[in-house]
Amino acid sequence: xxxxxxxxxxxxxxxxxxxxxxxxxxxxxxxxxxxxxxxxxxxxxxxxxxxxxxxxxxxxxxxxxxxxxxxxxxxxxxxxxxxxxxxxxxxxxxxxxxxxxxxxxxxxxxxxxxxxxxxxxxxxxxxxxxxxxxxxxxxxxxxxxxxxxxxxxxxxxxxxxxxxxxxxxxxxxxxxxxxxxxxxxxxxxxxxxxxxxxxxxxxxxxxxxxxxxxxxxxxxxxxxxxxxxxxxxxxxxxxxxxxxxxxxxxxxxxxxxxxxxxxxxxxxxxxxxxxxxxxxxxxxxxxxxxxxxxxxxxxxxxxxxxxxxxxxxxxxxxxxxxxxxxxxxxxxxxxxxxxxxxxxxxxxxxxxxxxxxxxxxxxxxxxxxxxxxxxxxxxxxxxxxxxxxxxxxxxxxxxxxxxxxxxxxxxxxxxxxxxxxxxxxxxxxxxxxxxxxxxxxxxxxxxxxxxxxxxxxxxxxxx
Numbered sequence: 001x002x003x004x005x006x007x008x009x010x011x012x013x014x015x016x017x018x019x020x021x022x023x024x025x026x027x028x029x030x031x032x033x034x035x036x037x038x039x040x041x042x043x044x045x046x047x048x049x050x051x052x053x054x055x056x057x058x059x060x061x062x063x064x065x066x067x068x069x070x071x072x073x074x075x076x077x078x079x080x081x082x083x084x085x086x087x088x089x090x091x092x093x094x095x096x097x098x099x100x101x102x103x104x105x106x107x108x109x110x111x112x113x114x115x116x117x118x119x120x121x122x123x124x125x126x127x128x129x130x131x132x133x134x135x136x137x138x139x140x141x142x143x144x145x146x147x148x149x150x151x152x153x154x155x156x157x158x159x160x161x162x163x164x165x166x167x168x169x170x171x172x173x174x175x176x177x178x179x180x181x182x183x184x185x186x187x188x189x190x191x192x193x194x195x196x197x198x199x200x201x202x203x204x205x206x207x208x209x210x211x212x213x214x215x216x217x218x219x220x221x222x223x224x225x226x227x228x229x230x231x232x233x234x235x236x237x238x239x240x241x242x243x244x245x246x247x248x249x250x251x252x253x254x255x256x257x258x259x260x261x262x263x264x265x266x267x268x269x270x271x272x273x274x275x276x277x278x279x280x281x282x283x284x285x286x287x288x289x290x291x292x293x294x295x296x297x298x299x300x301x302x303x304x305x306x307x308x309x310x311x312x313x314x315x316x317x318x319x320x321x322x323x324x325x326x327x328x329x330x331x332x333x334x335x336x337x338x339x340x341x342x343x344x345x346x347x348x349x350x351x352x353x354x355x356x357x358x359x360x361x362x363x364x365x366x367x368x369x370x371x372x373x374x375x376x377x378x379x380x381x382x383x384x385x386x387x388x389x390x391x392x393x394x395x396x397x398x399x400x401x402x403x404x405x406x407x408x409x410x411x412x413x414x415x416x417x418x419x420x421x422x423x424x425x426x427x428x429x430x431x432x433x434x435x436x437x438x439x440x441x442x443x444x445x446x447x448x449x450x451x452x453x454x455x456x457x458x459x460x461x462x463x
Contacts, residue, residue: 002364052419057457058083060125067432067453074423077382079462082421084130086115086456093194093369094265094437097142097148101164102126102441104449104456107137107149107192112150114164120183129307131166132159136146138180138446140195140206140250149203151195153178154207155232172203173230174238177222194250196258203230203419205237205257207247212265213312213342215311225311227260227303239302243349245311246331249370249388255412258303261367261388264296268315268343272323285340297331297360298367300388300407300414308357310336313343314351316360331360332416339410340393359407361416364393364400369437372409378440381460382418387438387446392425399427404438404448404459414460421448421459 018117018351019109052075057067063084075149090108102115114131132138132150140151155174159166159309178191190208197203209217209225217224222237222434229240235399240262241247249261262402270276271283275284276291296315301307310316314336321327322337343349361367369389377384392402403422406417434452441447446459 009340019325030151034190052422053078054423055080055082058366060084062125063087063455066457068161072432076421076459077461080278081457081460083456083460084455085447086126087454088113088115088128089454089458090407091454091456092138092192092436092451093141093145093448094371094449095148096141096441097161097164097319098146099164100442100449102456103131103141103142103148104137105151107139109133110135110137110138110168110301112138112141128200129164131164137192139192142195142197144197144201149195149197151193151205153193156193156195156203165231172234173228175222176205176207177220190246190248190263196249196250196252198252198258199256201232202304204228204240204250204252205230206244206250207245208263213339215312215342215348222322227258229305233296240305241307241309241310243313244311251370251372251386253372253386253407253409253412254374254384257412259370259386260301260303261370262297262299262301262309263368264298265312265315266292266362266364268292268295268339270323270373271315271337271340274323275326276323278325288299288304290395292363293350294329294363296337297334297357297363299357300359300361300366300367301357302412308349309357310349310351310354313339313349314354314386315339316357318360318363323373329362331362333358334360359417361388361390361398361405361417364396366391366393366400367405369435369439370409371437371439373440378406378444378446382406382420383408383410387415387420387440389435391434391436392431399425399429399431402431404435404436404446420446421457424450440450 027418057072090106092105095103104113112132115128117126117128137153142149148159155177156172160168179186179188189211189399194206205228207226226239227241228237230237246263247260270283291357299319316334317337318329319327333356335356336354338351367388368391371387388402388405393400402424406418406420425431433450436448436451448457
């Protein structure tokens, strides 16, 4: 990995503080035996919501290609409308430009698109054009100080942006690991990078793990399963946080704190020396579908320099009564449990030393895009908060449904997960769409990308 000082237009950052809570959970000793009395509480859903209603998805003429060539409905907050704003294949992360245009990354096409809204409501449809092409899996997008930051799979560049054109790319960091890296020889499951820029210009970049439990990532050069930080004004990228399996969700909160929403590991082994499935034998070390379906949670964590999110040695645990079938699930301020597959005796990492995860989502939710609302945020009852695109599970039964989630944000803390938009999955698990990213527009509406349907939706709150 190499870095070069970008142009003088690239100014600077600092990161915000981490809320340290009292740590609990696993230690370097054998896994603690949970209570033998099963909880009578039902398993909690990963998200709650304010009242939602079923609404017809409005599809303007000319935007009705498959799968939107037949009537579709979604669930949205009462009084909100949802319409198709634009169509573009493989739409991933979104960013609003200073000129009021919406940028969309398209990694598979190697392009960044720009959607220009009509000059006034009711005067015509938005126009979509290619802003950048020939890139290597462009994914993350961010604006700062008049420059557009684009994260490709192997680098981040900063472009001058004006009049709907991106020019004069300056390297921010290069040599990031991807499938073309010599040591990986094509074996890299999480090549897409995200980028966020703090107020003072420090640049944060997500570098995903090679695979599900690729321990070697923690010792690689450059280190993988990390969030990197390039200091204000440019310089060498350094590890800011580690043990972040795939922190695709990456954003700076209004108070300057750095947050990540993480795709956590699959097929976790049951960590306790006790019977879970009722056959009278210990299930420690077994991969049990009933346990895997809700473990580990997907972290939504505030980062400070040096924070470790534990992967692949420690797993954040949502169980109110750890390891007990049917226990209620809690996703706030959750402790870590030792991973018995990779950290059997606790010698790799003492999980009890890790601060609890501030907030989380249900296992296998696959959070992707992360953004914070602007100003006062969304209309009541929501307010200011974070928007997360939940892609939905690929290997859970029943499947975790795709949605857009909202988390209130006040005094540096996130509230519980609330569903803002859903309805993309039928009861049998079939899907016609999968949200990726959600951002609040300058008009106050929420814009949502969908890489499965090849669309961007506009959620209009009531007047």
